[in-house]
Amino acid sequence: MRTTIRVAGAMLALTTMSLLSACGVLPSPGDLLNPPPIETVDPEGELKVGDCLDDVMGAVADSSQLVTCATRHHADLVGLVEWSNMDALIAESDEEGAWKKLSNARVTYTEVLDFDHWGERACGQSFREVIGWTDIEAGGKSAEELDLLPGGAYELRAALAPREAFVVGDHRIRCLVRWYDPIAYTSGQQLSDLLDPAFPNRARDCYQVDDDYNLFAVECSQPHTDQSMLMFSALALGEDFIRDPDTYDAETLSGSDSLCDAMIRTVYGDWNEDLYYAWSGWFVGGDWDTAESGAVDEGLYPFGCFLSTWDGTTARSDLMSMS
Structure with missing residues (x-):
């Protein structure tokens, strides 16, 4: 059983993960061999929840990136939210200065780190609202307290309005589910049909384990041994749990394994225990880099829940639609 495997990557970037014992970063599935043409929509339209966008690579999202959801797209808009600290940040300089600071991913201003932590949580909540996960409880905690998210080949992104719109007052944060490989809806x-068996297979996250317990990303339609089911914050296990991950052992991780088992059953239902078992692993990077000194206020400590054969x-089945 893989109860002590460590998974590298970010909580919101599952397809980049690899085991620490692996030699390199896992490949992500390639682009579609014959992708359909991208069909754009009215670029003057207002962004709204449920819209699909393409070419969302940086920190900005606007209506010029709108496409129809039936053609391949890189992102779904799940929320338009307000950051409570935005006015204070603007007051320190002006809209132009605030936009430059927040849109520069290479800086480490305290305000930017605060924005990133807030953005991941706020956009996670928006995602849960879209897929109907807000009322889920597991282990005595709500989905919001757990920072619970579905497994998959995506990341959450808190994007800004373009500079020109931001400086004249559009401070809304665009919450995006950004797919690593473009998907198209039927x-x-x-x-909201995320758990439907007909949902695009490329949105899933599956892996094949080798004899050395290294995981390699594969298409879920191909033979695989493991599938990412859920993501959550290790803070759900208590602040005392947050420390240098290298000190974790199978006994320590038994608590996170048990929580994953319970959460997977709550969200997806039971599975054939003769075929699969649940296990947990942490993602290297982010706030885990500071874990040696204990938990950081507002930090995110990403853990993943997996089902393994x-x-x-x-297996070739999609376990996320097993219910």
Whole structure:
């Protein structure tokens, strides 16, 4: 059983993960061999929850990136939210200065770190609202307290309005689910259908383990031993749990394994225990880099919940739609 495997990557960037014992970063699935053309929509339209966007690579999202959801797209808009500290940040300089500070991913201003932590949580809540996960409880904690998210080949991104719109008052944060490989919805399909068996397979996150217990990303339609099911913050296990991950052992991780088992059952239902078991692993980077000195206020300590086949046997099924 893989109860002590460490998974590298970020909480919101599952397809970049690799085991620390691996030689390099895992590959992500490639682009579609024959992608359909991108069909744009009215660039003058107002952004709204449920919109699909393409070419969302930086810290900005606007209506010029709108496309129809039936054609391949890189992002779904799940929320338009307000940051309570925005006015204070603007007061320190002006709108131009605030926009430059927040849009520069290379800086480490305290305000930017605060914005990043807030953005991940706020956009996570927006995502849960879209897929109907706000009332979920597991281990005596709510989905919001757990920072609970579905596993998958995506990241959450808190994007700004373009500079020109921001400086004249559009301070809304665009919460995006950004897919690592573009997906396209069938007629009538939308992000709230995430657990539907017909949901685009490329949104899932599956892995094959080798004899040295290294995980390699594979398409979920191909034989695989493991599938990412959920993500959550290790703070759900208590601040005392937050420390140098290298000190964790199987006994320590038994608590996170048990929580993952309970959460997967709550969200997806039971599974065939003769075929699969649940395990947990942490993602290297982010706030884990400071874990040696204990938990950081407002920090995020990403853990993942996986289902794995016993004895390295393989499956082709999508476990996220097993309910």
